[in-house]
Amino acid sequence: MDLAGKRVRAALGRSGICPQNSKQEGDGATPTGRYALRRILYRADRMTPPLTALPARPIRADDGWCDAPDDPAYNRPxxxxxxxxHETLFREDGLYDIILVVGHNDDPPVPGxxxxxxxxxxxxDYEPTEGCVALDPDDVRRLLSNAKPGDHLVIEP
Known part of the structure; x- marks a missing residue:
C-alpha cells in the first residue's frame, strides 16, 4: 500500500481481491474500488484519539455493525x-482499536x-482479513493524520 509516498505492508481478505460489483457477503474477498473515507471509530480505553481531520468518536461496548443481508440495518451501525x-466492534483482540469506515456499499446498501x-x-504478521484492509497501528495513525474529508481509499488489483 502507498501511504503518503511511502510503501507499507497491508493485509487483505483471505480470498484475495475481487471486483467491487462481484463482492458477496461472507466471501472473504477485499473489493477493489475507490471508497470515500467516512469516519473513525477508536478504543478510547486503549488510546488517545487519533489525530485526524475526519469525524471520530470512541467505540462503545454496545457498538455493532449489521452483516445480515435481509435486515433493514444491513451494512449499518x-x-x-x-x-x-452482526459484528461486535468493541473487540478484545485489538483489530478494531482503530477503524476507518469507508464508503463500500453504503449509499444505499445493496443486500448481499x-x-x-x-x-x-x-x-x-499480517494475517488475512475477512475482506477488509489491515495495517500496522502506526501506519493507520499515519494515514489518519494525513486524511481529510473528501479523501478516498483506492484498492486496486
Missing part, C-alpha cells in the same frame, strides 16, 4: 444486543454486496 447477524469493509489494525 447497530446497538447491541441486536437480533440479526458486502458489509463492514473497514481499514483497521492488522492481526499478527
Amino acid at each position: 447497530v446497538r447491541l444486543p441486536y437480533p440479526a447477524s 454486496l458486502g458489509s463492514a469493509i473497514f481499514l483497521h489494525c492488522k492481526r499478527g
